[in-house]
Amino acid sequence: xxxxxxxxxxxxxxxxxxxxxxxxxxxxxxxxxxxxxxxxxxxxxxxxxxxxxxxxxxxxxxxxxxxxxxxxxxxxxxxxxxxxxxxxxxxxxxxxxxxxxxxxxxxxxxxxxxxxxxxxxxxxxxxxxxxxxxxxxxxxxxxxxxxxxxxxxxxxxxxxxxxxxxxxxxxxxxxxxxxxxxxxxxxxxxxxxxxxxxxxxxxxxxxxxxxxxxxxxxxxxxxxxxxxxxxxxxxxxxxxxxxxxxxxxxxxxxxxxxxxxxxxxxxxxxxxxxxxxxxxxxxxxxxxxxxxxxxxxxxxxxxxxxxxxxxxxxxxxxxxxxxxxxxxxxxxxxxxxxxxxxx
Amino acid sequence: xxxxxxxxxxxxxxxxxxxxxxxxxxxxxxxxxxxxxxxxxxxxxxxxxxxxxxxxxxxxxxxxxxxxxxxxxxxxxxxxxxxxxxxxxxxxxxxxxxxxxxxxxxxxxxxxxxxxxxxxxxxxxxxxxxxxxxxxxxxxxxxxxxxxxxxxxxxxxxxxxxxxxxxxxxxxxxxxxxxxxxxxxxxxxxxxxxxxxxxxxxxxxxxxxxxxxxxxxxxxxxxxxxxxxxxxxxxxxxxxxxxxxxxxxxxxxxxxxxxxxxxxxxxxxxxxxxxxxxxxxxxxxxxxxxxxxxxxxxxxxxxxxxxxxxxxxxxxxxxxxxxxxx
Numbered sequence: 001x002x003x004x005x006x007x008x009x010x011x012x013x014x015x016x017x018x019x020x021x022x023x024x025x026x027x028x029x030x031x032x033x034x035x036x037x038x039x040x041x042x043x044x045x046x047x048x049x050x051x052x053x054x055x056x057x058x059x060x061x062x063x064x065x066x067x068x069x070x071x072x073x074x075x076x077x078x079x080x081x082x083x084x085x086x087x088x089x090x091x092x093x094x095x096x097x098x099x100x101x102x103x104x105x106x107x108x109x110x111x112x113x114x115x116x117x118x119x120x121x122x123x124x125x126x127x128x129x130x131x132x133x134x135x136x137x138x139x140x141x142x143x144x145x146x147x148x149x150x151x152x153x154x155x156x157x158x159x160x161x162x163x164x165x166x167x168x169x170x171x172x173x174x175x176x177x178x179x180x181x182x183x184x185x186x187x188x189x190x191x192x193x194x195x196x197x198x199x200x201x202x203x204x205x206x207x208x209x210x211x212x213x214x215x216x217x218x219x220x221x222x223x224x225x226x227x228x229x230x231x232x233x234x235x236x237x238x239x240x241x242x243x244x245x246x247x248x249x250x251x252x253x254x255x256x257x258x259x260x261x262x263x264x265x266x267x268x269x270x271x272x273x274x275x276x277x278x279x280x281x282x283x284x285x286x287x288x289x290x291x292x293x294x295x296x297x298x299x300x301x302x303x304x305x306x307x308x309x310x311x312x313x314x315x316x317x318x319x320x321x322x323x324x325x326x327x328x329x330x331x332x333x334x335x336x337x338x339x340x341x342x343x
Numbered sequence: 344x345x346x347x348x349x350x351x352x353x354x355x356x357x358x359x360x361x362x363x364x365x366x367x368x369x370x371x372x373x374x375x376x377x378x379x380x381x382x383x384x385x386x387x388x389x390x391x392x393x394x395x396x397x398x399x400x401x402x403x404x405x406x407x408x409x410x411x412x413x414x415x416x417x418x419x420x421x422x423x424x425x426x427x428x429x430x431x432x433x434x435x436x437x438x439x440x441x442x443x444x445x446x447x448x449x450x451x452x453x454x455x456x457x458x459x460x461x462x463x464x465x466x467x468x469x470x471x472x473x474x475x476x477x478x479x480x481x482x483x484x485x486x487x488x489x490x491x492x493x494x495x496x497x498x499x500x501x502x503x504x505x506x507x508x509x510x511x512x513x514x515x516x517x518x519x520x521x522x523x524x525x526x527x528x529x530x531x532x533x534x535x536x537x538x539x540x541x542x543x544x545x546x547x548x549x550x551x552x553x554x555x556x557x558x559x560x561x562x563x564x565x566x567x568x569x570x571x572x573x574x575x576x577x578x579x580x581x582x583x584x585x586x587x588x589x590x591x592x593x594x595x596x597x598x599x600x601x602x603x604x605x606x607x608x609x610x611x612x613x614x615x616x617x618x619x620x621x622x623x624x625x626x627x628x629x630x631x632x633x634x635x636x637x638x639x640x641x642x643x644x645x646x647x648x649x650x651x652x653x654x655x656x657x658x659x660x661x662x663x664x665x666x667x668x669x
Contacts, residue, residue: 060532176395178622205394206560206603207394207598207602208394210601210604210616210618211618211619214616232531232532233532234532234606235604235605239604239612239614259609263608272533273532273533274606276532276535277532278539278559278562278565280606283565283584283585284543286543287539287565288536290533293501293503294531
C-alpha cells in the first residue's frame with residue numbers, strides 16, 4: 001500500500017509545514033526474524049523533528065520506542081534484526097540508506113545517545129577520561145592533551161565537582177547519578193545537534209532524576225540541540241517535552257503537543273494510560289486498569305493493535321487498517337472511531 | 344490479642360567490613376539500618392519510602408529475620424523474633440511472607456506453578472496431601488489467574504502474571520503480615536495498576552497487614568495508610584499517607600516530594616523543585632549529628648552535633664531539631 005504510506009508521510013510534513021524538518025522518519029519498519037517468528041518491533045513509524053525541539057516518545061515495554069531510535073542510529077544487530085523499509089532524513093542524509101562512512105561521520109558527532117543504565121554503559125576497565133574524549137579524538141583534529149582539557153570542562157558543565165582529578169578515576173568510583181552525568185558529558189562533548197535519551201532516568205532515584213532532567217534541559221538550551229526523550233513515564237515527559245508521541249505495538253497511536261496530549265487526549269489508549277497513573281486518582285479508590293495484555297507482535301496485526309483491550313472497540317476496529325490522521329494542527333491520532341467522530 | 348501486630352524497637356542492622364586476607368580485622372561497618380522504631384497495626388498498610396541505599400530493603404529482610412539483627416527487638420504478636428530459635432522461626436515464618444521486586448528472578452524457572460505454590464503447603468504441613476491441588480487452584484483464583492495455568496512454567500507468563508504467582512505464593516500459608524519489596528517497580532503502568540488493585544483488595548478482604556516498600560511516592564501514597572520516610576538507615580518522618588505526601592514537614596521529605604514529576608504540564612511549569620545537592624552520603628561513615636545536614640537547605644551549626652529524635656509534631660513524627668523554626 002504505497003499510496004497510503006505516502007499519504008501518511010505527506011500529512012506529517014503538512015502538519016509541520018512552517019519549516020523544513022531537521023529529522024524526518026518515514027514509514028520505518030524494523031522486524032526481528034527469530035526462531036519463534038517475525039517480531040514486528042517497529043511497524044510503520046513516521047515522525048519529524050525541528051531543530052531545538054524536544055520530542056517525547058512514550059510507550060510500555062515492547063512498544064518499539066527504543067528500537068525506533070536504535071534503527072536510526074544503526075544499532076540494530078542484523079541479523080536477527082532487519083530494517084524492512086523506511087527512510088530517516090537527518091539534515092538531508094538518509095541515515096538508513098547512506099554509506100557506513102557517512103553514518104560514522106554523523107553518529108557520535110551530530111547525533112549522540114545516552115542509555116538507560118549508567119552502570120553497564122561505561123567500560124569498567126577504562127578511566128572516565130579515556131571514554132569521555134574518545135568521540136573527540138575520532139571526530140575532531142585535536143591533540144590528546146587538548147581533548148582532556150575539553151573533557152574536564154565538559155565534566156564541570158554537567159556538575160561534577162573536582163573534575164580535574166575525577167577524570168582519571170574509574171567508573172566504579174562514581175555513584176549512579178554521577179555516572180549518568182558522565183554519560184551525558186560524553187554524549188555532549190562533540191556538541192551534537194540531536195540527542196537521543198533512552199530512559200536516562202529510569203534507573204535513578206527521584207531526587208537524582210530531578211537533577212538529571214534539569215541538566216538535560218539546561219544543556220539543551222546552551223547547545224540549542226533537539227532532544228528525543230524515550231520514556232515509559234508520562235510524568236517525566238510533561239515538564240520536559242514540546243511534543244509527545246504515544247507508541248503501542250510498534251506504531252504511533254497519537255502525537256500532539258504536550259498540552260493537547262495531556263489535557264485533550266483523543267486516542268482511547270492515551271486516555272487509558274493517563275487514567276491508570278496512580279497520581280491522577282483519588283486515594284484508596286480502585287485504580288483504573290487496562291484489561292488484558294499487550295499484543296503479541298510476532299503475529300501480523302493488520303488492524304488496530306489496541307482494539308482487543310479497548311473499551312470502545314467495535315467490529316471494524318478488529319479488521320480495518322489504521323493510519324495516523326490529523327485532527328488539528330500538530331495533533332494526529334490513529335483511532336478509527338475518533339476519526340469517524342463516533343467517540 | 345492486642346491491636347499491634349508488629350513492633351520494632353530501635354532495630355539496627357550493621358554489616359561488618361573486614362580487611363586482610365588471613366588475619367581478618369574489623370575496620371568498620373555499613374550502618375544499613377540504624378535505630379528504627381515502628382509499630383504496625385492489624386490490617387494496616389505501612390509505606391516505606393526513601394532513595395536507594397537508605398536501608399528500606401534491609402529493614403524488610405531484618406523484620407523477616409533473613410538478616411541477623413545487630414541490636415534492638417522485633418516483636419511479632421508480642422513475641423521477640425531476635426530471641427527465637429531456628430525451630431521457632433520456622434513456625435513463625437508461616438505468619439509473615441515476602442513479595443520481591445523482580446518476578447523474573449523470584450520464581451524458580453524449572454518449577455511449574457503447582458510446584459512453586461505447593462512447596463510452602465508441604466513444608467509446613469498445612470493440609471492433607473490430597474487437598475494440595477485444590478488449595479493451589481483456589482490460590483490462583485484468589486490472585487486472578489485461571490487454574491488451568493497450574494502446570495505451566497514461569498517463562499510462559501508475562502511480568503504481571505508472574506507477580507500474581509509470587510503473591511499467591513506469599514498467601515499460601517495465610518500469613519498475617521506481608522512485606523512487599525518494590526512489588527510493582529518492574530512492571531508497566533497499566534499492569535502496575537492491576538497489581539496495586541489486587542494487593543489493596545487482598546489486604547482488605549483477608550485482614551492482612553502490609554509493609555509496602557517503593558520508591559514511587561504516588562504509588563505508596565495510593566495504597567498506604569501511613570508512610571515512613573527513611574534516610575541513611577533512620578526514619579525521618581512518619582505520618583498518615585496523605586499528610587506526609589501533601590504536606591511534608593521534614594526538609595528531606597519536602598525535597599523528595601518536590602522531585603516527583605507530575606503528569607500535568609501546567610503544574611509541572613509551576614512546580615517548585617527543591618534540588619538536593621549531591622548524592623546521599625555513605626552509610627559506612629555517616630555524617631555526625633543529623634545525617635541529613637550535609638544536603639539540607641536549612642542546616643545550621645547545631646545540626647552537625649545534635650542527633651535529632653523522632654518527635655511528635657503536628658500529629659505526626661518528625662526527626663529534625665529545627666522543625667519548630669521551619
